[in-house]
Amino acid sequence: MGWASSQCCAAAAKTALAILGLLLATAAALLALGRSPICPCGTVRLWHGTVQSAENSQQLLDWYSLTHLVHGLLFYMAGAFLLRRWPVHRRLIAAVSAEAAWEILENSPIIIDRYRAVTMAWGYAGDSIVNSLSDIGxxxxxxxxxxxxxxxxxxxxxxxxxxxxxxxxxxxxxxxVLMLVWPIEAVRVWQAG
Structure with missing residues (x-):
C-alpha cells in the first residue's frame, strides 16, 4: 500500500469515527430532551408512509426522509462553494454536524410547537431517536x-x-421552510387537502 493510499484510509477512518461520535452525541442530546429511542408504539419499521399518523417521524424512513436527502445535496453544494479548500471528508463532517444540530433543534419544544402552529404537521410530537439518526443517514x-x-x-x-x-x-x-419561517394560510389550507 502506498503512502497516498494509507493517507486516504486514515482520513476515511477518522471521518467514520467523527461521524459515529456525532451520532452518539446526537442520540444522547435527544435522549436528554426526552425523545423516545423508538416509536412509542413499540415497533421499529423500515418505512412508514402515512403522514397524518402517530407513527410519522417515528420509524426509520418516511416521506420526510426525502427532505433530508435534499439537505445532503444542498450541504454538499454549499460546502463546494464556501469551503472549497477543505477536503471532502471535512466538509462531510461539517454537514453531519449541521444536520445533527438541526435534529436536536427540530426536536426542541420551541420548534415542535412552531410546527404544530403553522405547518401541516398538526399534532406533530417530534421524532424518535431512531428516526433522527436515520434522517442524518x-x-x-x-x-x-x-x-x-x-x-x-x-x-x-x-x-x-x-x-x-x-x-x-x-x-x-x-x-x-416556507411555512416554518413565513406561514401562508392558503398553503396550509391546500396542504390539508
Missing amino acids: CMTLGFVLAWRLPWRASVLLGVGCELLALLVIRDNLTLN
Missing part, C-alpha cells in the same frame, strides 16, 4: 451522491425528490 447519502454524481444529476435528483414529496404528501423541504 439520509442527509449523508445525499451528500455522498452529490459528491459522486455530476452536478446536473444532483440538481435533477433534488428537484425530483421535492416534486415527488409535493405530489404524494403536499409537502417538501421548500414548503416546510
